Every structure is written in C-alpha cells, then in structure tokens.
Amino acid sequence: MIDKIATVIIFIVSFVMVTALIAFMNLQYNNIFDFDFTPTHQAVAIETEEQIEELKAELRPEIKQHVFDSLKVVGFDSTAIVNTNNRVVLLEDSIAVLQKNIKKLSRETTTLEATNAKNEDKKDAENEYQAWIKNTSKLYESMESTKAAKIILKYSDNIAKDILYSMKKKKAAKILAELNPESAKRITRVP
Numbered sequence: 001m002i003d004k005i006a007t008v009i010i011f012i013v014s015f016v017m018v019t020a021l022i023a024f025m026n027l028q029y030n031n032i033f034d035f036d037f038t039p040t041h042q043a044v045a046i047e048t049e050e051q052i053e054e055l056k057a058e059l060r061p062e063i064k065q066h067v068f069d070s071l072k073v074v075g076f077d078s079t080a081i082v083n084t085n086n087r088v089v090l091l092e093d094s095i096a097v098l099q100k101n102i103k104k105l106s107r108e109t110t111t112l113e114a115t116n117a118k119n120e121d122k123k124d125a126e127n128e129y130q131a132w133i134k135n136t137s138k139l140y141e142s143m144e145s146t147k148a149a150k151i152i153l154k155y156s157d158n159i160a161k162d163i164l165y166s167m168k169k170k171k172a173a174k175i176l177a178e179l180n181p182e183s184a185k186r187i188t189r190v191p
Helices: 002-028 049-074 092-141 145-153 157-165 169-178 181-188
Strands: 029-031 036-039 081-084 087-090
Touching: 002 029, 092 145, 092 157, 092 169, 145 157, 145 169, 157 169, 157 181, 169 181
Parallel strands: none
Antiparallel strands: 029 036, 081 087
C-alpha cells in the first residue's frame, strides 16, 4: 500500500515539475514544440535611421504573411491579392465574389424568413383549429346525445374524431352509442 502511495506522489510531483518547465520555457522561447528556442523578446539597439529602415524591411514580409493568412481564413486566395506600393489591394473579382456571397446569404435569409412565416401561419391555423374543436366539443357535450350524434355525422371523419376525443369520455361514449356501428367504427379507426 505504501509503495502505491509513493508511486502516485512521485508521479504527481514529476507531472507538476514537467508542466511548470514547459510553461516557463514557452514564455521564454518562441515555440518550444517546433524546437524554435529563439527568445521571444529580442532587444535591439537602434541608433540610426538606417537601422530603423532595415528593421521595417525585415518586418514587412512577416506582416504581409499575416495579412495573407487572415484573408485566406475569410475566403480569399493568394492570387487575388497583390502588393502595390506597400499596400495590400483586393482585386475587383475578389470583391465580386464577396458580393455574390452576400447576395447568396441574403437569398438564404429571405427564404428562411419566408419558411418561418409559413410555419407561424401553420401554427396559428392549428391553434385556431384546436380552439374551435374545444369550443365545439363543449357545445355538443351540453346537447342531447341523439341530436349531437346526428350533427357530428355530418362532419368529416377526422373532424368528428377530433370533436369526440376532446369530449369527456362518458359523453363521447353516449354519442358513439347513438351512431350506427359502421359510422362509429369509421370515425374511431386508426388512420
């Protein structure tokens, strides 16, 4: 038992030390996982204008690459980008592609909104139908069974079924008893 506890403690201590070492080295060097052990912050003594221009020249390709990479993420390809007088310019065909994508998204949004509106209309119609069924079934519950049965027979089978199933069980059974067996079977069958 003591051997297991000692093994676990050694493992935990080793894990914490390795994690701390990785975190420390990651802060000190550019990318330790690519074995790039150049310091992250290099102090450069700049004394003349020429040194400033040299530093700018060294940084420009890196900055350009970051711009290219970020534009690739957005959907541009590198052939659509040119460098003119140290400015990144997007060609007209790239803008056209963006406009086409915007129009496509606009059409999809319009279609989605129309679908949502249709669904809302269907929900409203369904809610209105359910309210009508509820009110109608209450009305027929208050009538005599024979009269209610005659009226319910005039509805389509689905509507008659909805009305009967929304009534209280005893009243619906009395109305079904007043119907002829074939009509009762037809109304209560499974679709």
